[in-house]
Amino acid sequence: MLNFARARTQPRPNRSVSFGGMDYVDPKRKSNLIGKILLAASLTAICILMLKQSQSFITPSVFNIHEKGVTHVLVTGGAGFIGSHASYRLLKDSYRVTIVDNLSRGNIGAVKVLQELFPEPGRLQFIYADLGDPKAVNKIFSENAFDAVMHFAAVAYVGESTMDPLKYYHNITSNTLGVLEAMAAHGVNTLIYSSTCATYGEPEKMPITEDTPQLPINPYGKAKKMAEDIILDFSKNTDMAIMILRYFNVIGSDPEGRLGEAPKPELREHGRISGACFDAARGIIPDLKVKGTDYSTHDGTCIRDYIDVTDLVDAHVKALENAKPSKVGIYNVGTGQGRSVKEFVEACKKATGVDIKIEYLPRRPGDYAEVYSDPSKIKRELNWTAQRTNLQDSLEIAWGWQKLHRDGYGSS
Template sequence: MDYADPKKKSNLVGKILLAAALTALCILVLKHSSTFNTPSAFSRHEAGVTHVLVTGGAGYIGSHAALRLLRDSHRVTIVDNLSRGNLGAVKVLQELFPEPGRLQFIYSDLGDAKAVNKIFSENAFDAVMHFAAVAYVGESTLDPLKYYHNITSNTLVVLEAMAAHNVKTLIYSSTCATYGEPEKMPITEETPQLPINPYGKAKKMAEDIILDFHKNSDMAVMILRYFNVIGSDPDGRLGEAPRPELREHGRISGACFDAARGIIPGLKVRGTDYKTADGTCIRDYIDVTDLVDAHVKALEKAKAGQVGIYNVGTGKGRSVKEFVEACKKATGKNIKVDFLPRRPGDYAEVYSDPTKIWRELNWTAQYTNLQDSLQTAWRWQKSHFNGYGPPLPMAV
């Protein structure tokens, strides 16, 4: 017959009581600590501080906008699924603004309505700058469903979350592609919107959703339709680093730099038979620093219950051939150029009339020298041969 040892039993009970006492003590310490009682700075509104949700803030334009907002002492939350953005850009911002309560990054997909609602429920946003979108005309003609889902559907998810959580200011990143190919130039905000590719159509649908919702809302809405974006941060902290597999769909500036760096054998100019002076497309190239400034001014001027719609451009069209020559001078490289047939979904001539945004928001483009903007971007490219990844050697 076995008998329990009373000493062992006593020791066991003592250990249990000691563990319970230590646990209770830990809980008591946590409850009385400032971090336990004080909610995150991102979860509460603070007088004098504007907390801005920047969707797509790891992307080219979104990261530059986040940099400017942080520099202007705003609180910033970046939400990005990194399908087109770069975590390296977020890390640069975190290094520049390491103070608690300034910047947070949330990895999430705007197509997941439950995840988006959770983000809004856990954070006290004062405004949303909605940049997140796939944005290549050529790709949109090949995979239109991706564009309608990513742009139109995801914007609806964001708008529903804003409405549910009483976030009252929306700055929407739209595009001149919603106008299609107008009969008259320059394009004003009254120019009919007749998009000719899925990218432009998806953006216009998103605009329509926002405007229909606003009819019975006191939300402050600013819609910025911008033209072809170039350049990078003048101080060399951020730049454009698209996915290698998307090079064929990317901006002409990226293709020029890839050709200058020898990544691709030359530049492909699609379309030389347009009804323009030199036969190539004409576009209005806006520097990303100016574009971001327009967003900040829109945020400052946004008024409850009102909608502002603005073109963001220089008001001057430049041909693709002119652009290529400026890129050659900016890089100092003799870039090989191949002239090919037109790309589906493209249009001959597009440039803006920026009168309205100058009159109402006191905004006008400052970085209007094409070669200077390209030189700024080229400096970043040369020092970031591998984008935001580990540095690689480069002969220039």
Template sequence: MHFAAVAYVGESTLDPLKYYHNITSNTLVVLEAMATHGVKTLIYSSTCATYGEPDKMPITESTTQVPINPYGKAKKMAEDIILDFHKNSNMAVMILRYFNVIGSDPEGRLGEAPRPELREHGRISGACFDAARGIIPGLKVRGTDYSTRDGTCIRDYIDVNDLVDAHVKALEKALPGKVGIYNVGTGKGRTVREFVDACMKATGAKIKVEFLERRPGDYAEVYSDPTKIREELNWTAKYTDLQQSLQTAWIWQKSHHNGYGVSSVYVSS
């Protein structure tokens, strides 16, 4: 299973070579190593960023891939390399295109801890938690005039525990000589306002929210059609309560103020 990759859209626009090297070149190295040592199964972490700005929702696996940033482009290049390599091998390949991942391990063992210098490029969940902890003065929401139910962007948030289950199901169904490509999402879009409201309830914090003009290149809504993964892998997202996923992640955040550098360990009751 190949998860390793830098994964911040904003950073990728500032340092594209880092992303092409880390994602695309290093995937090539992984494939070469697999070929050398006879490893015949690959489960690859990809992203919905490979689709770019689709004209039609929801996104299916047949939606045209036209990525608009170096992160998405690097991932699509890696996918193309994998598929080309597969043509002349008997390798089992599963490519999973993640949507917006949130949450933490309920037992407190794993959580998200981005490098401090990347906070401004991070995900909205990280920004919400930083605001709740007082690390930043508030949350900046970009875009309130989109043609959505409350004017803010819509995204498909997938809990990391469901993501783990998708990988297990993919491994179980991987067949020699076959390729499986699947979107991993809930199929439901949540607005940024809804996300922020859920984060406030999960943390119990009153987060100051500043609404700004939309950011160039952002699109109004992105959410998946999970029909294929449900029918072929018998997988369906179970952790779909947004507030509950954020509450689990918040427990980890409070127990790891310095990320993985902290010595305390959270133990579930």
């Protein structure tokens, strides 16, 4: 007979035993396997965390890839009056738009309007950031694939600039340098720069051409001219496409009533004359303060070239369309017509239907008597000309938005 009771001289090795097709692992082997799995999971989690903290880690998005047939434009200051209107026009023309704004002067309400109008993925994104923070600016450019920059972001009140000049040199000149450095570092080769007629100061001859000497007389104009000089010096050693638009006094609003001008309450005293007129017409302030009645003009008040915001953003789009590598274009953007403050106030009275009370005060520091443009160069080279040149019509459109938005974008 066979002996099945043979003694074992060595212990049985660990092994799995099959019962009905199911493997059961020895407890010691199971413990080791679980430990290895936990170790691998921990190492994977640490690697992912390190990658996310690294600048090289970018969450996949249409905003951080260059897409054929789509132009991605960074609009700095895109929550502001002019920037929001420009963003709307770009979105309407099928551009991809990223708005960067610190909301110190802009309105998140304007961004929300744009998001509601263009809710499709990949059309619009908003980034809350300050262009005075180099790390934030570099991060924005690292994580997005921009094809062009429209640089509107700037404080822009002449009176305020004389009271706080350092703010203007930081915000305009220094921040523009930071944007330019980021563009160069990340290969963004098209810049549309929002400049101003204030860089000309008070020229001896009218109208102002692009060759008129730039002799600014207030910190706002000086800061803008410094920024222009930086851009022009940089352009000499690069193939960047650059357009500098020097525009005049902006009025009006979106004809369909979606966007308008809504300055911060604490900045009303520094704001545009149109905003002050509307505030007086709505009774927010008791009267309109006209500063300066002894200028050497036909009625003693300042003469300005008032351009509708829709015409202005059209000029920016045409500049973008015509920007060419290694080329710099400099253009005045105005109507070519000078209107006095008194004439403007009369047009505003008719537009609002309110007999606005006026208080005449001494001149405002940093102001100049007469400024209006010769826009023939931009017409000749970019085929642009102002379409909305009736002052009262532009003010009526803006007044329509103001009446429905007494608290700006806070109510409707």
